[in-house]
Amino acid sequence: MGTKLAVEECRQWKLVGAIIWHSALFMLGATIWHGLAFPGHRHSSTGLSIARILYTLMLYAFTLLVLYTQRRVMATIDVPPVHVARLGWSGKSWPSLFIARCIIRTRQLWDVVDVLSFYAACVTSSCLGLYLLQPTSSSTRLQPLLTYGTVLGLMYAVTYLIRGKSMLSFPTLHRHRYFRIKQRLRAVARTCLILSTTALLASLATNWLLLPPQTPLLSAWGGWTGVLGLWRAALLAVWAWAAGGHVLEVVFTERVAMASDDDLQPTAPLLEALQSKDPMVQDWCLMDLAAVAEGAAGCRKRQAAVFSDETGSSGWIPIARYCLTELKDFVAVMSAALPALQGRTAGSGGGKGGMKWNVLQLSAAGGRTVNRSQDMALWHLQARYHRLAWSLRILSGLSAAGLRLDKYGVLQLSTPGLSDVLTTLLAVVTVLQAFIKDTSSIPSQPGTATARLLDKLIGSGSSSGGAAQSQQQHHVAAAACALLDVAKTCTYRVTNTYGAVLASVVAQSKSPIGTSAQAQALLKGFLTYEE
Numbered sequence: 001m002g003t004k005l006a007v008e009e010c011r012q013w014k015l016v017g018a019i020i021w022h023s024a025l026f027m028l029g030a031t032i033w034h035g036l037a038f039p040g041h042r043h044s045s046t047g048l049s050i051a052r053i054l055y056t057l058m059l060y061a062f063t064l065l066v067l068y069t070q071r072r073v074m075a076t077i078d079v080p081p082v083h084v085a086r087l088g089w090s091g092k093s094w095p096s097l098f099i100a101r102c103i104i105r106t107r108q109l110w111d112v113v114d115v116l117s118f119y120a121a122c123v124t125s126s127c128l129g130l131y132l133l134q135p136t137s138s139s140t141r142l143q144p145l146l147t148y149g150t151v152l153g154l155m156y157a158v159t160y161l162i163r164g165k166s167m168l169s170f171p172t173l174h175r176h177r178y179f180r181i182k183q184r185l186r187a188v189a190r191t192c193l194i195l196s197t198t199a200l201l202a203s204l205a206t207n208w209l210l211l212p213p214q215t216p217l218l219s220a221w222g223g224w225t226g227v228l229g230l231w232r233a234a235l236l237a238v239w240a241w242a243a244g245g246h247v248l249e250v251v252f253t254e255r256v257a258m259a260s261d262d263d264l265q266p267t268a269p270l271l272e273a274l275q276s277k278d279p280m281v282q283d284w285c286l287m288d289l290a291a292v293a294e295g296a297a298g299c300r301k302r303q304a305a306v307f308s309d310e311t312g313s314s315g316w317i318p319i320a321r322y323c324l325t326e327l328k329d330f331v332a333v334m335s336a337a338l339p340a341l342q343g344r345t346a347g348s349g350g351g352k353g354g355m356k357w358n359v360l361q362l363s364a365a366g367g368r369t370v371n372r373s374q375d376m377a378l379w380h381l382q383a384r385y386h387r388l389a390w391s392l393r394i395l396s397g398l399s400a401a402g403l404r405l406d407k408y409g410v411l412q413l414s415t416p417g418l419s420d421v422l423t424t425l426l427a428v429v430t431v432l433q434a435f436i437k438d439t440s441s442i443p444s445q446p447g448t449a450t451a452r453l454l455d456k457l458i459g460s461g462s463s464s465g466g467a468a469q470s471q472q473q474h475h476v477a478a479a480a481c482a483l484l485d486v487a488k489t490c491t492y493r494v495t496n497t498y499g500a501v502l503a504s505v506v507a508q509s510k511s512p513i514g515t516s517a518q519a520q521a522l523l524k525g526f527l528t529y530e531e
Helices: 003-035 050-073 094-104 109-133 142-162 177-183 185-210 223-252 268-274 279-293 300-305 316-340 372-383 385-405 418-440 449-458 478-507 516-527
Strands: none
Touching: 003 050, 003 177, 003 223, 003 268, 003 279, 050 109, 050 223, 094 109, 094 142, 109 142, 109 223, 142 185, 142 223, 177 185, 177 223, 185 223, 268 279, 268 316, 279 300, 279 385, 300 385, 316 372, 316 385, 316 418, 372 385, 372 478, 385 418, 385 478, 418 478, 418 516, 478 516
16 A cells, blocks of 8 residues: 555544534534523433434534535645734734634635635534524524524634644654543633634624514523523534544654564655655654654664665655755745844634644734844744754754664765754754844833734733743743754754764854854854753
8 A cells, every 4th residue: 555545544543533523512412401401401301312312413423514614624734824914914923823823824725615614614513503403492593593693603613723723733742642632621611711702792683683663682582491491402513523623633742653573664654655645644654753763662763764875866865955954945935034133923822721732823912013034934943833842853863873874874974864863953043042142132012902902802821931030031932942942952963972073164164154163163062061
């Protein structure tokens, strides 16, 4: 079976696994929901019935439709930012995020169709769920039910996209699927309560504006009983959607082994997967390759296979070129924006639900408007965070392993070689240190009340960070600090392996950024453990 077919089969089985775990969570929520039914509800009687089973199956069928459309809009790289200088929209302002993530996405027709399908599935599932799950004693008319269902479905879809929940965030430490899903149940329950209540208030306000004068507001809703019945029905619908989103992220961010130690050519599937046009497949390949480079359990032979070719053309050279290109592009984008970084940067810190470092965060901080180069630098840093970290780990891990595995001298004789890896690692450390220094020296100004309110409602997880106890609070990108730690760790891995001999290697090499003397000074800091 070819690598392309194997990856496609893996993708399908991952979706099947997500459906299985999602069905278990749905049954858990439905059991609790039925057990706490109001008196007079069509599901308040004990025991099973044909109607109860049919209603649940119909609701779950449309919930699976939402799950499938969520999978269609899911991605591993955030959409490019929208920058409109005349309107003062930077890449992380809420109008820019709304247009980029909720409407135009990647500027391709099929992506827009997927987003519209996601909206339609959420609205359809919401209206059907409210109709099937409302109490039998309720006298709610169809118009308020459709209003509440439409508002609830659109509100969930928009918040899911604008908060970057459709962007997969890969974990640093991989645990079993059960523990990762269990950890997210509290967030699912919180989403149910907040979203159902907010959508209900918005629907009531909409009906109040549309009703003729002197008409009781709750008359069409069937009184408070009908309102509470619809709100309770919305809880189960939102539970199913939110649980599906979390399960998809857990399942699709698990490591995929592209080959095994028993394969005759274990490196070939990795190289073929790296040429895929699907960013998700590329990320799975890089994640697996990082584990191989660092000598994970069951990957010893795969690690040695990278240096098994004396020319390096079937192992080290294509892998190193791919990772070096990723890192050099990052250095070029960041260095181009550094002279102009005098405005805001991505929000630091993590909200109550944590921060996704690979998603550009909404910021309520004030300051001068950023330009397009700053937008692209921030987007490149956060959208490609995981790729950059994996590339650093791959290069440093294979370089360190080459001391004992590279019997043909591929690291020293080929291009790219050890010198290219070391100078690129030092360049990444240099540009990240300069980025953090510039952004941390700029005091953040309080944003407008509207921006702060939207920041809280959308819940993007951004907050003003830095020295909170000082008079000047600083906005530093948390992703830059985390990536700098990874870059320093990887650089130390190489310097600890080869030692002081690397000084002559750097002296004879050209640095991607700065001068050779600056690279030598930084290398000296690593060799003396001063960084």
